[in-house]
Amino acid sequence: MRGPLGAVIGRYPSSDGTTEIGGIIRHNRKCRDVVFLVIFIAFWVAMIVNSSFGFNQGNPLRLTYGLDYKGNLCGDKHAHPGLRKLELKYWLNPNQVYQSGVKDSQFKLSNARSICLWDCPIPSEDSLNWVCDYPEGDIRLSMRDWINRNYDYYEFLTPEMRNTSLQLQGPCYPVIFPSVNVYWSCQFIARASNISLRHWQQMGGVNINEDMVIDKSIHRSINSRSSVLKRYMADIGKSWPVLIVCGGMLPLFLSVIWLLMIRHFVSAMPWITVALFNILIITVTMFYYLKAGWIGNDAISPIIGEHDPYINVFGRELHHLRAVAILMTFIMVVSILTSIAIVRRILMATSVLKASSNLL
Template sequence: MSRPLGAVIGRYPSSDGSTQIDGIIKRNRKCRDLAFLVVFVAFWVAMIVNSSFGFNQGNPLRLTYGLDYKGNVCGDKHAHPNLRELELTYWVNPNQVYLSGSKNSQFKLANARSICLLDCPRPTDDGLNWVCDYPEGDIRISMDDWIDRNYDYYEFLTPEMRNSSLQLQGPCYPVIFPSVNVHWRCEFVARASNASLRHWQVMGGLNIDEDIIIDKTIHKSVNARSSVLKRYVADIGKSWPVLIVCGGLLPLFLSVIWLLMIRHLVAAMPWVTVALFNVLIVSVTMFYYLKAGWIGNDAISPVIGPPDPYYHVFGRELNHIRAVAILMTLIMVVSVLTSIAIARRILMATSVLKVAAKVIGEVQALIIFPVIPYAMLAIFYMFWLSAALHLFSSGQIVQNNCDNSNCCAFDLVSKRVNCDRCCGYGVRYTPHIAIAIFFHLFGCYWATQFFIASSATVIAGSVASYYWARARDSVPPSFRLYEKARTIQSWVSCLGLSGGLICGIHTLPPRIDSPQTESH
């Protein structure tokens, strides 16, 4: 007597064609390619170690907010002092900003004295406003009082402190120029307040340089490619509610609806799918047109909060949005024309979907099973995204080296003007961080392909069992847990290999062995 071999569950005729026997797997299947399985396990260990490095060294706040004169990240509640809600970076000394933008100067904006504020200060029409350093030393007011006083405690200064402030060495600095919140940096508007400037000159203050340079210098820093990239990464972290709803729950709900429609509306499904796809492409294209400013007045703006009607800021992101809008236009045209061209072939898809509808009807667990790998991927993506944000922001905050003669400032603790350690701070990245980021990105694709391949393998086994079964009553009503376990156990190395080669097994041509017989 002979028995069929293969991964097909069903009943097949014997060699003489007279009887039918249950199709079973006689081979003792086990995990092969153990060498690569070791590599795959090592990959997961490396992912955990790499992510741990990011969690230890990174701070996602660095991607969005700047640093103050103490090396603190604005908005960090763990900083000293507590900077929670103080998210805006403001450069208190306009002459340092001017100097950093001069062609013949070696002074950089990163070394200009900056402070974290709740909002961008503006000059007054009937006097002179001040922005003072964080209260410490002899200035015995709390941070909350400092904020309530609009960062001004000039009246509490000693004569020595006031004289130092008039030399633009602090601890208080005049608000001469209005400023606008551009990506959480207070960008100067090169339009000095006449009343504030006149009041400053009457007090005997140091001459303040008035030039468009103070505007362009800050804008150049905010609009740098590295700053734009950091903001894009930070936006992903800030948009987690949108990612959960639109990238997680909504696709899961729609996929279940799609499977149910295949089950009950087979004939209409190809046309509904093509129509909805084109509607989605057109809608996304129109959305980019709106944000690019080509339709309506809702173009993206780098200004955070209410804009200044007399001050227009152009951001690099607007160019990117317009480029994507053009790309989406091309994709939309190709999509619509392709849909028209394949209208006849869409009819062929109906017969394929009829088979799929029968499979879903017989093996109803097909509707539920994808939730398992979906949930596993969701957990993995949450961990991966958090680790990615920390990796992109990892590094050490160190004090810069600069010309100390241009950054002297009054120290409230030592009660004197300090020129020794007055340079600004920056985040120092080491070369291996770039390698860690690229490995993290590659690891995401590898893990994704592994989960997809594992899911596709289990589903393919069930569909093949149904498709090749000779009798309907031999079709299993649902998945068997031990069959899933045996599938993963037998193919885990191959699935890991396919993911590692950036090629899921669903991209490989299907191979179905025909039933073979063995003689006894």
């Protein structure tokens, strides 16, 4: 049903009383939504300012790597001190980690003392290992020497510094718990080394809590919804070449191939199209089954790099993969059943394509 177009074609008077029969109104036209125009302009100005600030001050690596207690981004070569290749976040004080996981505690894991390391420390089998803070002040070591010494300069400490270290106040902290690289953070495993703990106690160190809370506190932070969302966004940022190739160039190339095949293989093309579509759906579904761990032993793991096979850390991403695998299973079943149901229509399509090709 056609509505009144008087204000456009001139059959009815405009708001100022003028009319123009048989044509478009060309006089006395003006913007009447000045307020909204100002709001719209302000919106675009704010977007430009916000985008400029993001490009100048933002760092996409913050989606992947953590911050140390100084606010430096792990792996940032421009930080002070320089943290080039020191990409793993490690919490120095195990009691602070424990305290952050205690119910109703006001202490947050983000406030626990953390530094950036090359790899995650593990306890010694016959002595006590130490991880010391960045070499600064009275500690005359370069960052390179600090790394080469496995972050340990306990032997250079003064008696007063050694005493504060035994109180878990730094600058050196004992390595009591093994840790693994979970999404660029050193996840404590609540399985204290008996040898390291005995050495610590013999030296007069304060009591260290060995409860499972120390494991769960870090895992809860790494596995939070915000952290998972950051990792997804970081993955998208890293995969833009794949998106360009697989989302743009490859489909364009395959579409040309498909048109050529229609021209030369008319009779078989409907069947080839349906078969390839179903094969693709089945392949993608099986891929998700593999990554979800339901087929084979190639399930995704949040642990990065080599690690003890007996250490298992569960990630929220695995839940998401399994949900997608279930969804793909449903889509696969519907696709196969639909293909079977439209066999007669495929035969009709084949006849139509044959007739069309004969006319060319």
